[in-house]
Amino acid sequence: MEFERRSVGRTTISKNALLFFDAQRGVFTCRVQDVTNSGAGIELHDLNLLPLNFELTFDNFHNVRECRVIWRQGDFVGVAFQN
Numbered sequence: 674m675e676f677e678r679r680s681v682g683r684t685t686i687s688k689n690a691l692l693f694f695d696a697q698r699g700v701f702t703c704r705v706q707d708v709t710n711s712g713a714g715i716e717l718h719d720l721n722l723l724p725l726n727f728e729l730t731f732d733n734f735h736n737v738r739e740c741r742v743i744w745r746q747g748d749f750v751g752v753a754f755q756n
Contacts, residue, residue: 687705703716703718712743725742
């Protein structure tokens with residue numbers, strides 16, 4: 674049985690988003706699987722190297738969230754929002 678470590682329940686949204694961390698490397702697509710006010714679970718699309726801190730947008734750069742990686746398992750990452 675897996676123990677749930679989150680103190681806040683997440684809302685499942687399964688929504689496409691964009692992440693970016695270096696102007697030289699460009700913008701990458703991802704899928705946000707679940708979200709709270711303080712963080713999200715994200716599925717990466719073939720992105721092997723991801724820095725500890727990056728930015729995420731759900732609405733084509735109208736709003737940008739600063740993120741910090743809390744855990745990673747393969748193509749899935751859990752992040753905390755920094756702003």
